[in-house]
Amino acid sequence: MAPKASPEVERLHRVADQLHSAAIALLRTVRRDDDRTGLSPARLSALSVVVFAGPISPGDLARAEQVTAPTMSHIVAALEREDLVARLPDAEDRRAQRLEATEKGRQVLEEGRQRRIRLLADRLAALTPEDQRLLAEAGELLLRVLRPRS
Amino acid sequence: MAPKASPEVERLHRVADQLHSAAIALLRTVRRDDDRTGLSPARLSALSVVVFAGPISPGDLARAEQVTAPTMSHIVAALEREDLVARLPDAEDRRAQRLEATEKGRQVLEEGRQRRIRLLADRLAALTPEDQRLLAEAGELLLRVLRPRS
DNA sequence: TTATTTAGTTAGCCAAGCTAACTATAATGC
């Protein structure tokens, strides 16, 4: 049995637990119409990284998505086949590639993202302006503390 | 082209966008060691619903996980094979079943959950107590506004 | 009491995940 944690640690864990549940609920809510993009969750997620973090190598993309290189290799092949991303040679390393979203890729992603945002915004509309401001602040804080090393 | 949205709607969409990104970043962070549960994401997620919302029927579980009944059927079969959930007959409907987590199922899930919570709490520890309180409040608000109809 | 609906499974397919093994290029060591 682990030793009893300090009250501060316990409090922090309660906060973490609540945020964790909230994040799960949030993504469950927003992904409801994702199939209208015509893309599977894995492809949609990979495409969004290419759009927002690209140009990016297949290897870095695999690490970002927490999957192995072979898995990403066939997701990228599918995205390329559907003309959603393009492969460019790496100028300095002939083994490497750079992936960039095509115009179509950006468009498909953006439409899906807008649907998600709208679904979420509809729920947030039920809150008071102060509560909405509080959530805006919370989002900022979270991004700041999660982005760096993750 | 869609008509220009009102400033309030635009603000709400910005908040939604930020929360959406934060939720994605949060779950990317916490799931890093999930493989130590020995369960795939699909099974782990289904098990967590059984633990927290059980007893539950396979059909309701499929709806909660946003997958089809056949898909859930074989996830449940796997969870049962590994003695993580048990099937009980439904007293009032002999077609139906009720799924309950076993002691082992609860334990496996709880250990994984604790790992996730710790990963997140570690990040939150970098924030001031006021910011931590703000996040606690935000988590509460979000759960309140997302739980109902989703 | 027949017809329809509902709960769940089975079959058969493709995508998504893995490890192992491969090709090709880059970097290192001598």
Place this chain on the structure above:
DNA sequence: GCATTATAGTTAGCTTGGCTAACTAAATAA
């Protein structure tokens, strides 16, 4: 320079997760 080792990416072959279609069995409605 040349051999070794390391790195980027793919291919092969397997399991799991997702789907639709088709089925069985029980419940409900006509």
